[in-house]
Amino acid sequence: MPRYVNRFDPVDELICCILSQHSADANSFPAFTLLRATLPEWEDVVAAGPERVAEIVKGAGLANQKGKFIVGSLRALAETFGSYTLDPLRVMPVPEAMAWLQTLPGVGPKTAAIVLCFGFGKGVIPVDTHVHRVSMRLGYIGPKTTANQAHDELLKVVPGELAFAYHSLLIQHGRMVCRAPRPRCGECVVAAMCPRQGVG
Numbered sequence: 215m216p217r218y219v220n221r222f223d224p225v226d227e228l229i230c231c232i233l234s235q236h237s238a239d240a241n242s243f244p245a246f247t248l249l250r251a252t253l254p255e256w257e258d259v260v261a262a263g264p265e266r267v268a269e270i271v272k273g274a275g276l277a278n279q280k281g282k283f284i285v286g287s288l289r290a291l292a293e294t295f296g297s298y299t300l301d302p303l304r305v306m307p308v309p310e311a312m313a314w315l316q317t318l319p320g321v322g323p324k325t326a327a328i329v330l331c332f333g334f335g336k337g338v339i340p341v342d343t344h345v346h347r348v349s350m351r352l353g354y355i356g357p358k359t360t361a362n363q364a365h366d367e368l369l370k371v372v373p374g375e376l377a378f379a380y381h382s383l384l385i386q387h388g389r390m391v392c393r394a395p396r397p398r399c400g401e402c403v404v405a406a407m408c409p410r411q412g413v414g
């Protein structure tokens with residue numbers, strides 16, 4: 215069972231996640247590393263402004279938009295919490311923290327869930343395309359449930375302490391076995407409990 219590992223500080227997680235939107239990890243991680251190396255303090259990033267940030271992170275794609283989102287989000291942290299921190303979210307109830315994060319520019323349910331799950335180890339399930347598809351095939355969410363709605367719906371059937379493991383295992387299962395076209399139901403370890411076995 216995958217265990218929660220804190221890979222980044224929550225603010226790093228937020229900025230890295232904004233850079234990863236509509237971008238492969240192979241492009242967004244180097245852009246994040248370059249941003250941190252070029253402008254090591256968050257106040258440097260804000261002072262540089264969105265256009266300079268866009269130049270630095272252009273390898274992640276949609277750089278103009280992401281430059282604005284990054285600078286705007288950092289400004290909001292400083293204005294709300296008095297510094298470039300997300301620490302107050304540590305003690306905030308999850309629904310409140312999810313809602314607050316989504317007031318930041320460029321932050322939707324998936325990014326908010328990643329920050330809370332990966333940055334703080336909270337019981338929130340980030341729903342990407344694999345988690346969405348496999349959850350639907352297994353019947354944990356309805357056929358019309360959108361990925362955004364799934365963040366709330368899945369928490370009704372998955373205990374919070376299993377959120378990180380559920381997210382990690384479904385991504386792996388979705389990539390390797392329950393693929394979008396032609397799922398490998400014959401090799402699937404959860405086929406016996408899947409209403410879509412052999413149907414996809």
Ligand code: SF4
Nearest residue numbers: 392397399402405408
């Ligand atoms: S039985 Fe098939 S459709 Fe169901 S989870 Fe396994 S691979 Fe996916």
